[in-house]
Amino acid sequence: MSKEALKHEKQQDIQLYINGEFVDSASGKTFENFNPFTNEQVNVVAEGDKADIEQAVAAAREAFDNGPWGTMKLKERMKYIYKIADLIDEEVERIAYLESLDTGLPISQTTNMVARASENFRFYARMVEARLVGEAYQVDDEFINYTLNTPVGVAGLITPWNAPFMLETWKVAPALATGNTVVLKPAEFSPLSANLLAEVIDRSGIPAGVFNVVHGFGETAGDALVKHPDVQLISFTGETTTGSTIIKNSADTLKSVSMELGGKSPIIVFDDADFDRALDACIWGIFSFNGERCTANSRLFLQEGIKDRFVEALKERVLNINLGNPLDYNTQVGPLIHKEHYDKVVSYLQIAKEEGCEVFTSEISEENKKGNFVAPTLLLNATNDMRVAQEEIFGPVMAVMTFKDEEEAVRLANDIAYGLAGYVWTNDGKRGHRVAHALEAGMIWVNAQNVRDLRTPFGGSKDSGIGREGGHYGFGFYTEQKIVHVAIGNHRIPQFGK
Numbered sequence: 001m002s003k004e005a006l007k008h009e010k011q012q013d014i015q016l017y018i019n020g021e022f023v024d025s026a027s028g029k030t031f032e033n034f035n036p037f038t039n040e041q042v043n044v045v046a047e048g049d050k051a052d053i054e055q056a057v058a059a060a061r062e063a064f065d066n067g068p069w070g071t072m073k074l075k076e077r078m079k080y081i082y083k084i085a086d087l088i089d090e091e092v093e094r095i096a097y098l099e100s101l102d103t104g105l106p107i108s109q110t111t112n113m114v115a116r117a118s119e120n121f122r123f124y125a126r127m128v129e130a131r132l133v134g135e136a137y138q139v140d141d142e143f144i145n146y147t148l149n150t151p152v153g154v155a156g157l158i159t160p161w162n163a164p165f166m167l168e169t170w171k172v173a174p175a176l177a178t179g180n181t182v183v184l185k186p187a188e189f190s191p192l193s194a195n196l197l198a199e200v201i202d203r204s205g206i207p208a209g210v211f212n213v214v215h216g217f218g219e220t221a222g223d224a225l226v227k228h229p230d231v232q233l234i235s236f237t238g239e240t241t242t243g244s245t246i247i248k249n250s251a252d253t254l255k256s257v258s259m260e261l262g263g264k265s266p267i268i269v270f271d272d273a274d275f276d277r278a279l280d281a282c283i284w285g286i287f288s289f290n291g292e293r294c295t296a297n298s299r300l301f302l303q304e305g306i307k308d309r310f311v312e313a314l315k316e317r318v319l320n321i322n323l324g325n326p327l328d329y330n331t332q333v334g335p336l337i338h339k340e341h342y343d344k345v346v347s348y349l350q351i352a353k354e355e356g357c358e359v360f361t362s363e364i365s366e367e368n369k370k371g372n373f374v375a376p377t378l379l380l381n382a383t384n385d386m387r388v389a390q391e392e393i394f395g396p397v398m399a400v401m402t403f404k405d406e407e408e409a410v411r412l413a414n415d416i417a418y419g420l421a422g423y424v425w426t427n428d429g430k431r432g433h434r435v436a437h438a439l440e441a442g443m444i445w446v447n448a449q450n451v452r453d454l455r456t457p458f459g460g461s462k463d464s465g466i467g468r469e470g471g472h473y474g475f476g477f478y479t480e481q482k483i484v485h486v487a488i489g490n491h492r493i494p495q496f497g498k
């Protein structure tokens with residue numbers, strides 16, 4: 001379908017995808033899905049809850065225990081994974097369009113993001129073929145012990161709305177490639193591309209029950225998935241407080257959990273940094289994806305020598321950023337996902353004023369006022385103890401602070417509960433490494449914006465998460481490691497009662 005035709009397409013209402021069928025929710029209930037640019041309804045979505053989760057998990061369990069998936073030869077399983085990747089490639093324009101319509105993320109950015117989604121499937125297919133290998137342990141001439149990697153069972157995947165398709169495929173691909181079956185609970189604010197993922201996977205011909213999608217709210221559908229005794233693991237991406245609730249709720253059924261949580265990441269710019277590149281990276285890092293980015297550099301620490309010049313340059317850029325329709329390729333910042341989230345972000349601008357910041361931002365034009373727009377905003381004269389410097393705002397808002405020397409920069413950057421990402425800009429190579437080592441975060445970039453390599457570990461420390469996704473790091477999570485001990489000699493066996 002052409003780009004123009006996509007714009008005139010009416011979005012159909014969305015059903016759940018359970019056991020290879022698109023179905024209404026058991027209760028018949030639905031919820032409304034809104035366009036963040038107009039706040040008009042896009043469509044309605046089947047609202048799954050406990051009953052639907054029961055059905056989806058039963059289907060996934062059956063497909064794992066008795067369906068062909070559990071016994072399928074690796075090569076055949078991978079054919080489905082590669083096929084899904086090919087089918088995603090055929091749909092890239094449509095997925096990007098739906099993602100922008102649903103979330104308000106600018107289409108130039110969703111296009112790049114979803115182009116990488118098919119690579120998630122290919123990458124994990126290759127990874128499983130090449131790197132999901134066991135180990136052998138020789139014990140003198142008595143034993144040979146070897147490890148096997150087996151799928152865990154039914155994987156419950158719970159995802160947020162800020163990069164929906166990318167994050168869903170980032171979990172679905174390794175879960176399926178390693179041989180698990182899946183129940184996905186996508187975020188309620190962004191159901192469109194998750195529905196398309198179900199359509200694409202359905203078209204791949206994958207056996208019924210291997211992949212299921214239950215739309216619905218976190219407190220009902222998500223909660224039922226987390227508590228279900230037949231679900232072995234939960235991979236979650238979302239807010240830190242939700243992650244903590246999920247860990248508590250999954251305890252009774254002893255699930256393994258992977259937690260990719262919130263962030264409030266520092267960017268440290270030293271006087272000797274490449275000024276223009278640091279400026280570009282700093283602006284992109286906070287205002288791309290509407291600032292709704294877990295690894296956003298929402299805390300800027302400027303060394304005192306460049307502070308004035310850097311802040312002036314930031315102000316000039318902030319006033320020039322294009323706000324507008326997320327479906328327009330020239331738009332750089334679109335509306336926030338939902339009215340509720342908009343209210344939260346705006347409340348932080350008020351808090352910033354009360355805490356003594358100068359709130360520097362541009363005007364929202366009349367035509368954008370119907371959408372959930374927050375213009376790119378600098379919180380000048382912030383200090384690290386303020387709420388706006390400590391709490392995740394998750395919008396296009398950056399707290400700007402200063403430091404004297406390396407010791408102070410590291411101390412301030414680490415003085416926070418989160419530990420997801422960090423960015424360092426300096427032309428002193430030794431110092432770049434030193435600061436990278438000292439920062440308490442899972443992922444650091446030195447003289448770079450957030451460019452990722454799928455082979456590397458992804459995840460956070462402190463309140464930003466537990467565990468690592470990406471590369472072979474997820475294998476431990478999506479597989480059981482079994483050890484087989486084989487006697488090859490006559491080792492001693494105690495002879496009780498002889």
Ligand code: NAD
Binds near residue numbers: 159160186219242293
């Ligand atoms: P959220 O925690 O509100 O929701 C995420 C998902 O959890 C949704 O599908 C929601 O329905 C579900 N959920 C909510 N309550 C639940 C419960 N009690 N039981 C089970 N499921 C429940 O997060 P959000 O607002 O959708 O996303 C934004 C957050 O995600 C930010 O904090 C951001 O930093 C974080 N995030 C982290 C990463 C990362 O990799 N670390 C990546 C993207 C986003």
